[in-house]
Amino acid sequence: xxxxxxxxxxxxxxxxxxxxxxxxxxxxxxxxxxxxxxxxxxxxxxxxxxxxxxxxxxxxxxxxxxxxxxxxxxxxxxxxxxxxxxxxxxxxxxxxxxxxxxxxxxxxxxxxxxxxxxxxxxxxxxxxxxxxxxxxxxxxxxxxxxxxxxxxxxxxxxxxxxxxxxxxxxxxxxxxxxxxxxxxxxxxxxxxxxxx
Numbered sequence: 001x002x003x004x005x006x007x008x009x010x011x012x013x014x015x016x017x018x019x020x021x022x023x024x025x026x027x028x029x030x031x032x033x034x035x036x037x038x039x040x041x042x043x044x045x046x047x048x049x050x051x052x053x054x055x056x057x058x059x060x061x062x063x064x065x066x067x068x069x070x071x072x073x074x075x076x077x078x079x080x081x082x083x084x085x086x087x088x089x090x091x092x093x094x095x096x097x098x099x100x101x102x103x104x105x106x107x108x109x110x111x112x113x114x115x116x117x118x119x120x121x122x123x124x125x126x127x128x129x130x131x132x133x134x135x136x137x138x139x140x141x142x143x144x145x146x147x148x149x150x151x152x153x154x155x156x157x158x159x160x161x162x163x164x165x166x167x168x169x170x171x172x173x174x175x176x177x178x179x180x181x182x183x184x185x186x187x188x189x190x191x192x193x194x195x196x
Contacts, residue, residue: 023167030159030166031105038160039111046113046157049125052080054150055132062136071187072139078183079131083176087124091175097121100165107162115163123164123172126155130176135183151176 048054055076062073097120102112118124129151137144155173158164 019167023165026166027100027159028105031102031107031162034108035111035160039108042153042157042160043111043113045153046125046161046163049129049154049157052084052128052132054154055080055129058136058147059132062140068139072136072143074190075135075139075180075183075187076132078186079135079176079180080128082182083127083131083172083179084124086175086179087122087127087172088118091122091171092119092124095119095121097165097168100162102162105162111161113161113163120164121168121171122175123155123158123168125158126151126164126169126172127175127179129154130173131179131183132176134177134180135187138180138184139187 059073059077059080062069062076099115099120102115133144133147133151137147151173155169158169159166
């Protein structure tokens with residue numbers, strides 16, 4: 001009789017290999033699909049999301065209004081900070097996944113952004129954008145859909161420009177959700193800073 005625990009590590013390894021293969025295949029399919037009308041816009045979006053510039057600009061505008069908008073800004077900025085630390089100082093250091101090979105995948109030069117020197121997993125851009133969108137969207141529901149769509153577009157832009165695999169983006173989104181939950185817990189327990 002075979003010991004099930006003996007085959008477990010190889011089964012897990014086989015599943016991980018399959019997931020990596022799917023991840024690479026989706027990356028390759030995106031790279032191989034001509035999208036001239038989208039390339040320039042997604043490249044600009046990807047660059048605009050560097051260092052969470054979009055999220056921090058929205059937070060600054062929200063912070064001008066007291067009450068719930070200011071609380072949402074605080075929760076959003078806190079979520080971005082948590083997501084950024086978790087992705088860049090923890091996740092990338094632990095996993096150390098190499099960046100995709102854009103030349104081999106033949107990613108169109110016109111859609112490329114500079115290749116970061118950091119590890120690929122998880123996507124810090126996606127983690128921060130998702131964290132901000134989730135935290136702000138919970139406190140200001142009318143902004144949930146537009147900010148969520150923007151976060152999804154930022155995540156996709158990182159695959160489209162060739163700097164991340166889809167799996168990196170998915171992991172970044174999960175990390176962003178977790179960071180938003182943590183930030184909301186802190187902001188909701190803090191004393192109110194202004195009247196609504």
